[in-house]
Amino acid sequence: MFIQTESTPNPATLKFLPGQTVLSTGTADFPSAEVAGRSPLARRLFAVNGVRAVFLGSDFVAVSKAEDVAWEHIKPAILGAIMEHFQSGDPVIEGEAEAAAVEDDGPDSQIVAQIKDLLDTRVRPAVAQDGGDIIFHGFEKGIVYLHMQGACAGCPSSTLTLKMGIENLLRHYIPEVIEVRPVAA
Secondary structure, eight states, rough: OEEEEEEEETEEEEEEESSSSSSSSEEEEEEEEEOTTTTTTHHHTTSSSTEEEEOOSSSSSEEEEOTOOOHHHHHHHHHHHHHOOOOOOOOOOSSOOOHHHHHOOOOTTTHHHHHHHHIIIIIIHHHHHEEEEEEEEEEEEEEEEEEEEEETTTTHHHHHHHIIIHHHHHHHOOOTEEEHHHHHH
């Protein structure tokens, strides 16, 4: 098994590509070891000293490290944990993955549908290339609330991505959108 690695805009996060499907649908965010219980892969990765967060995408694993740890010291152990997991035959996630969708059937439901469509078709693929994901949390009084996950959470350029990239895109296509704001999970 050959696992490729890619850097992300977040210097504390690397993207690992095992060359096979990681999650068949959706994404899974494990911002700490305490919430990794349902994922044998995330548990293996958190066993590596210095791993701070794990994010699973369709074909990648994004791992964030602690500030005081150098990549050259933990990268071999992370590669080993990923290889060990896929060779073990264990599932990536035990049980059903949580749905990240937020349903809205209020007066702005048509606008919300447009926002979600643009996020799914234009934004999420680009954010996934950087080892992250973006989750829609709501739309109220012209403000879109989004949550950044994976490499995007805590990335120095995440505010710029939200304001200059996503906000400009949404405002261009949907005049009702005034602003985009981040929310914590």
